[in-house]
Amino acid sequence: xxxxxxxxxxxxxxxxxxxxxxxxxxxxxxxxxxxxxxxxxxxxxxxxxxxxxxxxxxxxxxxxxxxxxxxxxxxxxxxxxxxxxxxxxxxxxxxxxxxxxxxxxxxxxxxxxxxxxxxxxxxxxxxxxxxxxxxxxxxxxxxxxxxxxxxxxxxxxxxxxxxxxxxxxxxxxxxxxxxxxxxxxxxxxxxxxxxxxxxxxxxxxxxxxxxxxxxxxxxxxxx
Numbered sequence: 001x002x003x004x005x006x007x008x009x010x011x012x013x014x015x016x017x018x019x020x021x022x023x024x025x026x027x028x029x030x031x032x033x034x035x036x037x038x039x040x041x042x043x044x045x046x047x048x049x050x051x052x053x054x055x056x057x058x059x060x061x062x063x064x065x066x067x068x069x070x071x072x073x074x075x076x077x078x079x080x081x082x083x084x085x086x087x088x089x090x091x092x093x094x095x096x097x098x099x100x101x102x103x104x105x106x107x108x109x110x111x112x113x114x115x116x117x118x119x120x121x122x123x124x125x126x127x128x129x130x131x132x133x134x135x136x137x138x139x140x141x142x143x144x145x146x147x148x149x150x151x152x153x154x155x156x157x158x159x160x161x162x163x164x165x166x167x168x169x170x171x172x173x174x175x176x177x178x179x180x181x182x183x184x185x186x187x188x189x190x191x192x193x194x195x196x197x198x199x200x201x202x203x204x205x206x207x208x209x210x211x212x213x214x215x216x217x218x219x220x221x222x223x
Contacts (some may be wrong), residue, residue, distance in 0.1 A: 030048050040059045045064075051104075061082060064100075064102070067104050072108075077114050102124075103122070106127075109129050116136075120152055122155075128158060153170070157177070169186065179195075
């Protein structure tokens with residue numbers, strides 16, 4: 001029944017779609033939240049006031065998607081992972097603390113045409129933008145020394161700006177008030193706030209002024 005509904009619900013009007021999500025799938029969706037013509041079926045979906053998911057975005061095989069107040073996921077994004085209760089293949093069975101989730105805090109956004117691998121938890125802080133197109137957040141890879149799949153969370157801080165075509169690997173931490181330049185590769189825990197990072201691999205390029213207007217916004221989207 002759920003499999004059939006998961007196909008049909010994509011094209012239904014929003015009021016009916018929301019009712020099915022809440023009654024059948026037990027999702028928690030605020031009246032002011034909205035989903036476009038997208039396939040959105042994590043194990044649990046929580047959408048707070050004024051949160052939005054655009055059309056043609058695909059999201060399955062993760063435990064939780066939580067969009068906090070006024071946060072957004074745009075169009076044509078691919079969001080997948082490896083659910084925690086899937087033991088058929090034995091992948092990640094050694095890691096009891098792994099939690100496949102995407103948590104987007106208030107007034108933050110993932111724009112369009114990004115690939116988000118939530119095999120482990122990805123957290124995006126408040127007033128942060130994953131901007132441009134074709135960025136990849138990849139929480140899992142193969143450990144060649146142990147010859148097994150391994151995953152690590154990704155944490156992006158508050159008031160960050162992630163430019164176009166950025167790659168963040170598992171274990172990456174971007175501190176608050178940071179800008180990551182286009183085409184950068186982030187692969188570790190960065191520590192300095194109010195900084196511009198860039199390159200392959202990314203490193204600190206320069207300090208940024210604390211009174212930069214982007215870092216002092218009271219609303220999410222820049223217009």
